[in-house]
Amino acid sequence: MNIIYSYLLEHIREFGTIEFFAKPAAAFICIVLIIFVAWFAHFVTRKIFLKIVQRIASRTKTEWDDILVRNKVFMGVAHLVPAFILYYTADFSYPNIHQELSELDPEVYKALSQDYYWGLTAILLKMARLYFTVIIVYVTNAILNAGLEIYNTTEYAHHRSMKGYVQLVKIFVFFMAGILAISILLEKDPTVLLAGLGAMAAVLLLVFRDTILGFVASIQLSANDMVKIGDWIEMPSHKADGTVIDITLNTVKVQNWDKTISTIPTYALVSESFYNWKGMEESGGRRIKRSVSIDTNTIKFCDTEMLGRFEKFDLIRDYVVEKERELKEYNKGKNLTDEDFISGRHQTNIGIFRKYLEVYLHQHPKIKQDLTFLVRQLAPVGRGLPIEIYVFSNDQAWANYEAIQADIFDHIFAVIPEFELRVFQEPTGSDFRKIGKHS
Missing domain, CATH: 3.30.70.100 (Alpha-Beta Plaits)
Incomplete structure (x- = not known):
């Protein structure tokens, strides 16, 4: 892209009337070209790579690869191709020098400034890194969803719900991705931002109070086998009497016999009493x-x-x-x-x-x-x-x-x-x- 940029800059300047427009025009054309190449590479990757993966998954006897395809894990991986293209072409408007800008002679710096954008590379690199961060979050989220769906196909899922734990991992991933995105935009070390969050610990405890309580409660519910999906529970204090249909980090959903849905905080099942009719169902009577x-x-x-x-x-x-x-x-x-x-x-x-x-x-x-x-x-x-x-x-x-x-x-x-x-x-x-x- 450096060669293409130099070529465009040189030939646009041959038109004397628009010589002042040569530098932004060459940069704009290169950016459009990079975006087009990245899009085309992604399009080809989806058409070839994803088709191959889907055919392989459909022909295998195992179910887990179909679940990975269904949760778009490989579609997220396909985004890495345009991300690498954007990253490695971001310096097209930066001269091929091995010195720091502060070490350049003022005359040389002035001469190079007429042909190159010093700050454009940094902006494009930030965008590429943010794109990588989004891809990592997308792929991680898809893998977690696929892993949960694969786990739900096993016999252990009936006794131990993992949805709450998966949600906790997602919260951690999104939190770390937010920290990384802020550090990229501010050009700061992520560890410095994390250290600064120590002062906000009290605020975070208040904001994520229900999440923390729900996490602790979900561990207790799972470890003590107190309730699982499919159990018939009765909790008069929350007007719940029916079958548990979902257990998340913060809530437990119960479909009552009249088909209404009662939503109970997960920690309420630990702090309050409820009836679980599982024993009756297991007795056969x-x-x-x-x-x-x-x-x-x-x-x-x-x-x-x-x-x-x-x-x-x-x-x-x-x-x-x-x-x-x-x-x-x-x-x-x-x-x-x-x-x-x-x-x-x-x-x-x-x-x-x-x-x-x-x-x-x-x-x-x-x-x-x-x-x-x-x-x-x-x-x-x-x-x-x-x-x-x-x-x-x-x-x-x-x-x-x-x-x-x-x-x-x-x-x-x-x-x-x-x-x-x-x-x-x-x-x-x-x-x-x-x-x-x-x-």
């Missing part, structure tokens, strides 16, 4: 914990007629017969009179009802039998005696789980009258109207 309240006025001892009717029920026939035999032997040993009924042991309709529920649920095909299985009485309250069902369904899908739970309680409500029991229900307007008619 989903808990059913619901009670039905029995009107205590309908609880009573079973008479002979009632026991005879219960013996006709296949699910509890053996229990009723065996239990009645056991109680009769016990009462016989106590030598109780027929009038002393309450001093003996007798079966109750509520006890047989509880046993019926146990047998019914043990035979239910949708109940997981190897997990906690309870049919129990809760403390009686003003609204009757609660009989709680505490079991696990073997289907975790929400819709299927609700259907299983509804079917079970449909059956329970329908079968309760067969035991001469009644579900407790608070009085309604129709109940009061009935009382008014009879009074």
Whole structure:
């Protein structure tokens, strides 16, 4: 380019009328020529180099090279060609001398100044170096994105999210690139700028407070396996109840069951409590914990007629017969009179009802039998005696789980009258109207 610049300068000066315009015109033409050559070199590189890389990637069986192409890593590398062209042609307007400007004789310096631009080389070199910085950031960002995507294809990604760490590295890269760009523009040593940032440490801590807290929290979440993408979590304080769809350095996104998105600060998952239903999902079952309240006025001892009717029920026939035999032997040993009924042991309709529920649920095909299985009485309250069902369904899908739970309680409500029991229900307007008619 020095030769081309000298050639243009010499021939433009042959036109005497525009001799004063020869120097800027030659420099302008050279700059345009350099830009065109750099663009053309980049165009050719993209058409040849990238095509070759894409063909190789499409023919290989591995997925990582396709991911590199998809994230435009090689497209960033292709920008190095025009960057080198710009860098090595930046001194076209600088004379071919081996001395410092301060060592030149004033007459020589004046004579050379008529043909060359002393400051243009420095400006072009700055632009080329800034271009290199942008390329480095672009390629590094593309490699990090590709690396994260490659990692997400492995089995480890389901247990450990690396997105937060990748974002932290990106922040560091952009920060260092900004420092380098400023040092290039100011022509200062980057280490001097970094040393000056020590005085701004307090300000930086305030600016990047959430980032620092999020980074520490993401390490704790990952190290303690507290939450990962795909987990069902519930955090009432942030109105989140759904599946984790993204974990970043600063936020965790949860898609709630109503399809809304809740955004939770990453550090909040460490500093506050939340429910993670991962254990339930890994167990293979989903808990059913619901009670039905029995009107205590309908609880009573079973008479002979009632026991005879219960013996006709296949699910509890053996229990009723065996239990009645056991109680009769016990009462016989106590030598109780027929009038002393309450001093003996007798079966109750509520006890047989509880046993019926146990047998019914043990035979239910949708109940997981190897997990906690309870049919129990809760403390009686003003609204009757609660009989709680505490079991696990073997289907975790929400819709299927609700259907299983509804079917079970449909059956329970329908079968309760067969035991001469009644579900407790608070009085309604129709109940009061009935009382008014009879009074």
